[in-house]
Amino acid sequence: MNKIEHIGIAVKNMDISCSLYEQLLGAACYKKELVASEGVNTAFFKTGQNKIELLSATVADSPIAKFLERKGEGIHHIAFDVEDIVVEMDRLKAAGFVLLNEQPKRGADNKLVCFVHPKGTNGVLVELCQEIKA
Numbered sequence: 001m002n003k004i005e006h007i008g009i010a011v012k013n014m015d016i017s018c019s020l021y022e023q024l025l026g027a028a029c030y031k032k033e034l035v036a037s038e039g040v041n042t043a044f045f046k047t048g049q050n051k052i053e054l055l056s057a058t059v060a061d062s063p064i065a066k067f068l069e070r071k072g073e074g075i076h077h078i079a080f081d082v083e084d085i086v087v088e089m090d091r092l093k094a095a096g097f098v099l100l101n102e103q104p105k106r107g108a109d110n111k112l113v114c115f116v117h118p119k120g121t122n123g124v125l126v127e128l129c130q131e132i133k134a
C-alpha cells in the first residue's frame with residue numbers, strides 16, 4: 001500500500017456538499033464523475049498528496065444509499081494507492097481478508113479498484129486503487 005489515495009465521504013446532496021468542501025478546503029472540485037456501476041456520483045478534491053472523494057447515491061439500492069439510510073452522512077471508506085492491484089488482492093486473500101469483488105473493477109478517476117469487507121478490517125471499508133496507465 002503506497003499511500004492513502006482518497007477518503008470517501010457519503011453525502012446526501014452533492015451540490016450543497018461540493019460548495020461546503022470548496023469552502024472548507026479552499027480548493028475547487030477538480031473532477032465530477034458518475035460511476036453508474038456503483039450507483040454513485042463522485043466529486044474529487046486534491047488536498048496535498050491525498051484526495052477527498054464526495055459520494056452521493058444515484059439509485060436507492062446502492063452501497064451509498066444504504067449507508068446513508070443506516071448511518072447518515074460521514075466517512076464511508078479509505079482508499080489506498082497500490083502498484084499492482086492483482087498482487088495486492090492475492091496477498092490480502094491469502095491473509096484471510098474478504099474481498100468484495102473477485103476481479104478488479106473500474107472505479108472513478110481513472111482507477112481499477114477492489115473493496116475489502118469492513119467485517120475484517122475493524123469496521124472500516126477499505127478500497128484498493130491502481131492508476132490505469134495510458
Ligand SMILES: CC[C@H](C(=O)O)C(=O)SCCNC(=O)CCNC(=O)[C@H](O)C(C)(C)COP(=O)(O)OP(=O)(O)OC[C@H]1O[C@@H](n2cnc3c(N)ncnc32)[C@H](O)[C@@H]1OP(=O)(O)O
Pocket residue numbers: 008035038040042053055063064066067070076077079100106107108109111113115117118123124125127
Ligand atoms: C468505485 C467508485 C468510487 C471510487 O473510489 O472509484 C467508490 O469509492 S464507490 C463507493 C461505493 N461502493 C462500495 O462501497 C462498494 C463496496 N461496498 C459494498 O459492497 C457494500 O457497501 C458492503 C458489503 C460494505 C455493505 O453492503 P451490505 O448490503 O451488506 O450493507 P448493509 O447495510 O447490510 O451492511 C452490512 C454491514 O456492513 C456495515 N457497513 C456497510 N457499509 C459500511 C462502510 N462503508 N463502512 C463500514 N461498515 C459498513 C454495516 O454497518 C453492517 O454492519 P452490521 O455490523 O451488520 O450492522
Ligand SMILES: [Co+2]
Pocket residue numbers: 006008053077079127
Ligand atoms: Co472511493
